[in-house]
Amino acid sequence: MATEPFDVIIVGSGAAGATAAYVLTSLGARVCLLEAGRYYDPGRETPMFQRHGAAPLADAGTPDKPFGFYDGTVDGGWILPEEPYATAPGTEFRWFRARMLGGRTNHWGRVALRYANHDFKAYSLDGLGADWPFTYDEFAPWYDRAERMVGVFGTNEHLPDIPDSPPGCLQPPPVPRSYERLVIAGGHRLGRPVVASHEAVITQPLNGRLACFYASPCLRGCAIRANFQSPTVMLPPARASGRLTTITHAQVYEVDLAPDGSARGVHYVDRLTHRHHYLAGRAVMLGASAMESVRILFNSRSARFPDGIGAESGLLGRGVLDTPGSNVWGQFPQMEGLPPFNDDGVVSLPHIFIPWWLWPAQRAGRLPFARGYHIELYGGRTEPSAYTFDQFDVVSPLTYGKRLKEEARRYYGSFVRFSQRGEMIMRDSNRVVIDPQMKDAWGVPGLCFDVRWSEQELRQTAHAQLSMAEFIEASGGKLITPLPGNPAQAITPPGRMIHEVGGARAGSDPKKSVTDSHGRVWGVPNLYVIDGAVFPSSANKNPTLTIIAFAWRASEHLRKYLRKELRHA
Amino acid sequence: MPDRRETLTWLLRALALSAAPAVHIDSASASQGCAAAPAKPDRIGAAWRGDRGYGRDPDLLHPQVTWALTLAAQQKTAIASLADVFLPEDGSSPCASAVGVPDFIDEWVSAPYPQQQQDRVVVLEGLAALECDANAPLHTFDATQAQSLVARLHARAAEGGQPEARFFGRFRQLCLIGYYTSPVGVAELGYVGYQPSARFEGPPPEVLAKLGI
Structure with missing residues (x-):
């Protein structure tokens, strides 16, 4: 001391x-x-191995714990009554x-x-x-x-948008999960790269920390210090x-x-x-x-x-700045009715991602937006949760009875969410100022946000939505999210990506x-x-x-x- | 199309239920505008006071439901008979009430959070409307009566009845969540995981063959 x-x-x-x-x-x-x-x-407090069903509301998100009861964030969230902030009229900002x-x-x-x-x-x-x-x-x-x-797994792929790391920096990535392999094959058909994600999780011991043991979701924290x-x-x-x-x-x-x-x-x-x-x-x-x-x-x-x-x-x-994001859901018939097997991997984190593949075309001025995006994938045979059946009203509307149980078994694990993660253009008009009226519980003046997407982010999102749909189709899946004609309906509100x-x-x-x-x-x-x-x-x-x-x-x-x-x- | 009278009944019941416990909403107590913003800003942080839930820092290792369960025994009986129509015993696994779905729905609709309070209204509205439609107390229904009640509900929802479709959708969703996050449901879906291991092996050969990879 x-x-x-x-x-x-x-x-x-x-x-x-x-x-x-x-x-x-x-x-x-x-x-x-x-x-x-x-x-x-985290060594003492992380709920390793607790099942969703053992938590209040099956671990569904609430204003108290937006990412679920067991999520690693304690004393945080989007809405902190003691710490209000403001947004300019007609704008939205999630903080x-x-x-x-x-x-x-x-x-x-x-x-x-x-x-x-x-x-x-x-x-x-x-x-x-x-x-x-x-x-x-x-x-x-x-x-x-x-x-x-930090300890990061990933590979060097010599891609224009993703610099290679010197030897000794990256750890070996885990092998892809089942649905990830479908998307790798889809990327191959499209001629687009699908490569190992770079994630801050160790797959080999590092500085006295144990390697990942492929169980219990990372977003709860990690008692063995693998993430x-x-x-x-x-x-x-x-x-x-x-x-x-x-x-x-x-x-x-x-x-x-x-x-x-x-x-x-x-x-x-x-x-x-x-x-x-x-x-x-x-x-x-x-x-x-x-x-x-x-x-x-x-x-x-x-x-x-x-x-x-x-x-x-x-x-x-x-x-x-924040990250513009949007989602598209695919359902993969190949994934239906598979025999039970462990597809957990590094639980809740993707093993692969789709890096921005059009940087050269963008650089050459052939795209209607200036900056790129990458695509992350989430889904497959994760532990059944409050969100496992989100897509059921789409794929199996109004079923009930024995048929519903058959459909639950059939569709479980066959959904994959594709998520755009893009670049926003910096503009001075997107700003925060102090709002003297917006004091926190300790009397300190808070912030007022005025942050808006521009045409750049909207055009990027429109492109990403179509690309993600192409990936789903090329990977043998069915697009189950209707693509909105207006990208403003697909893009996340500013701040939502927590970037x-x-x-x-x-x-x-x-x-x-x-x-x-x-x-x-x-x-x-x-x-x-x-x-x-x-x-x-x-x-x-x-x-x-x-x-x-x-x-x-x-x-x-x-x-x-x-x-x-x-x-x- | 649903019968006019029935839809009207449904809506009247919904109005009667608006006295259900509601979440504190402190609507838009906007400040007088921030220093450089042109007009009244929207205040973020007033809508949820967080005074009746499990709080932002609950003991994660010892989960506790901190709110009182509010459904009456008769309501839970009614929910059980409907839930067992949605998810019946089928030779592979037991029915919804056998794995605690009515308790889960009670926990859900009694929770003080906005989504759950919204679902509370939909569920209680729906139960009341079904009862009105059946012209008898739901908790007295046997399995056959519950079956035909859900069949009628399904028919109306399929014909485009909005309140019916909303109730059907939310009630079904809560049954699915409660059922398939239970140990029985997790096993029934074939989830295999939570097995610490030195390596992640990836999908086995028979799975890869089925995937055509």
Whole structure:
């Protein structure tokens, strides 16, 4: 346990904050990690092996537990009465929060894909959004570190949209499940790639963690530490260093600046006692989640920064991004009436995915939308749940009696959901602002969202819907979702994919960005934003791996800044 | 088409049931507008107060239903006889009431959450309308009477009767969920899993042959 003043105060214990805590303590810094939620121990708390039927409502989602009773998120959800937010009239924004040690790494789809160079430099290629302030080659060493620490299975396929990892980074993927093999065959017929997914689950022992044993859903968390959650992967070594102090229930709302303009501490409120506290440190890193970090910056007002730290460019809160998504369901007659067999695999996570295959055509200007998508697949013979019969009104309407039982046996396991996961174009008009009326239970002003899809995302979604239907047909399945003529009816509402990033984007020009290339807020030499807020663009690749790599890189940069003061460096 | 009188009866019953326990809805207590947004924003977070469910941090290792079960014994008897028509004993597996489907439906429609409260109205409305249609208390029905009642319900739903189709759909869905998430139902569908193993072997050869791969 270290004492004040800490070398580094880190706000948030999710992907970004836990990475920074791990890296900085390993480099000798004395770190205080502030987490708004409670302590959480997946080793003791994860409901491994509990069956859906043993949970209230057969484990169906509720406002209390949106992804089901057993889901790994505790003290979180879409609707937190103590923490309201607002949306501009006529808009919708879903904001999922997890107030717990490890944040949203505890419930995560665990798709861990690297951005390609064209993702970092998309603006230079098509003039939309903004570039990242570094190239793939400059950033890749931190992807390597992230993959080796997190533990990611996958393969190198030499595809234009998916960079290969150096040897020793990726672990072997599990073999495909039954329905996944049908889709691989379908992709072959279409001449489109279907390859191993990259997932943050280990199939071989790593750093004292056990390999996946292919039972119990990952989204509940993992008591054997085979999947990546920051409380089981990043925080134990940080704690073991003896240089980490963790304070839970600590909701940071303001960064305090010294007269010289540098950060010198944070104000936080204890969510249980409602008491306000001050904590001093030589540097501050914000990893509170993209929108919370932006909120903290907005709420850090002073004579020097009357509209909040980082607001001088007028870009703070602007460029909010999410992943456009849509679903199409297929029913596969080949899967009907199969003899019982274990098709669990890495439970609840896909073993394969369909990477964006049209990048070259898009680059050549042959598509009516500028950025791509990948496709994920879910389905097959999973444990019967409250959602197993969702498609029954379509395939077996109004049946009952013995016929219904026959149909249940016949159709069980034959459905596959195809899900588009796309890139949204960054636009300054998509933004959050502080709404002074929208105070949380601790009196801190909250956010108002104004985020809308554009024609770009809608055209992409229309394309994805048709592509997914083609995949179903080519794989021998039947399309059972009527494709809406209007993609606005298919696309998920902004925020729904829980990939919200942006709002404090990194860049190389203080007039066009909020932070420098290491996440350091322009004008404040020891204040870093290390979570998704820094994203100038959000590729069709789920953001967590890139957040981890960015936080790692920022932490190494901060260590240089602190070098003279570090005792153990 | 369903008989006008019958549909009307159904709707009148639905109105009578609107006194069923409802979830707290604090509709759109919008704030006075956020700093830079043009007009009144929509407030997110007011609709669900979360004061009667299992909460956001229940003990996941010891699941508990935290709400009172609200169906009367006669309602559960009625639900049992209907559920057994939807999912009867068939030589392969027992009927719905034998695996606890009526208890599951009671747990579901008694829950304080919005979806469950919506289903509560649909289910209780439907039961009341069926009773009215049969002109006798449902819980006194024997299996044959229940069978012909569901047959009539099915016929009306098939002819396009909206309330009938809605009840048929939701009631059937709840029967399916309750039945096939029970240990008996899980085995009946042939789900094999939850078996820790060092390797995932993938589908066996006979399955691959059937899939044509």
